[in-house]
Amino acid sequence: MTDPLAPAGPSSRRPVTLVIADDHPVVRHGLRSIFASSPDFAVLGEAADGPEAVALVTRLDPDVVLMDLRMPGGGGVEAIGELVRRDVRTRVLVLTTYDTDSDTVAAIEAGATGYLLKDTPRDDLFDATRAAAEGRTVLSPAITARLVSRMRAPANETLSARERDVLRLVAQGTSNREIAALLFISEATVKSHLTHIYGKLNAKDRAAAVATAYDRGILG
Amino acid sequence: MTDPLAPAGPSSRRPVTLVIADDHPVVRHGLRSIFASSPDFAVLGEAADGPEAVALVTRLDPDVVLMDLRMPGGGGVEAIGELVRRDVRTRVLVLTTYDTDSDTVAAIEAGATGYLLKDTPRDDLFDATRAAAEGRTVLSPAITARLVSRMRAPANETLSARERDVLRLVAQGTSNREIAALLFISEATVKSHLTHIYGKLNAKDRAAAVATAYDRGILG
């Protein structure tokens, strides 16, 4: 994993330019000071939310933007999508505390080049950032493991929008009949959706479905 | 508790000494560099988990330990309890990303002097740390608001250990009869526990109970 003899040309190449996007001042300071300790990187700027990050990246044109996923006022996923839409050359490296399935999948699908957890050690962070700058995909070991196990277990299907609607109401204690009324469909349809949800989430009943939905980040 | 030799005052000349306990290297760096920017503070050391934090605090005797709650290998709450048991004079200032009810309450009950979220701005962090060093309780505005609203709403009762046992099984899709068998009690007792759970969590059925339990940090 950590190769001290890795051919990392410190002064040979131009430093990797960065923008940091995180709503936590503590984390921004931490990342800045970590990258300041190496001549291979140059932090061009910091943003505290999604829109700010998009504006900054567009203006500064960094090699990589380190982006937190959960930020107030337009989350990270929307920002990633916007950057992709603008077709910037900057690579997005998601760096977050959370590792729920929905976050991970959403970020990768939106176009992130990598996904790291904040407990990543300094050197691994350097490696990953360099890799991201070159367009290589990097994932935290924990994330990789879960995605792989996810692929292996077909129990990992995605809920449709309608199924999520139903599940959200179920989590509020709404009965099938009430759900039917609220969604303007018949009770039979609600039951049908629920049967599909149980199958997809591998849950035995509505309580278990709600629980695994929370575990996977679908709810809450 | 009090150092007889310290000319303690609201703005004493001696810097406030700190130990940082967080499993995220990024956060440790961030806090260190933030506090390094002010002459009012001196960071004595860093720990990456609970036991390490306890050892370091015992050895270095800082004024304040900034502690993350969720750490591998012995979480922050246990560490706080251990520090209190050892009767150290060091104040514990919890600094975490999460603000679930159970975390907050557990930390305060364990003996934390303050509870801040990591999105706290630099200056507020300084103020809070100084306050904690003097033994004053400090809470993030968001935390305070929730605790207050919690007090006002009597809907905030605590589940008993047995009730949590039942609820945990319910979240796994276990039927009442199965729960009874697993816990060596009768089905009637399970139903009784559930009725109490519904009342305490203000939930209509088991699905809603599981959902609010997740929301309040009782599960997951």
Added chain:
DNA sequence: GACGGCATCAGCCGATCGGCTGATGCGGCT
């Protein structure tokens, strides 16, 4: 144009749930 996923609906039936009205024993607090 066939295929598959999604959303919609129907009826039947046994299993399960949740509400109701109780009761007992234990332990802690006042």
Added chain:
DNA sequence: AGCCGCATCAGCCGATCGGCTGATGCCGTC
């Protein structure tokens, strides 16, 4: 001694759920 929370148990009953089988229309893909 009295009160209260907790855990334990009982029976009854209507409401709800979940499984099963099967059907239709829409839409996007191959």
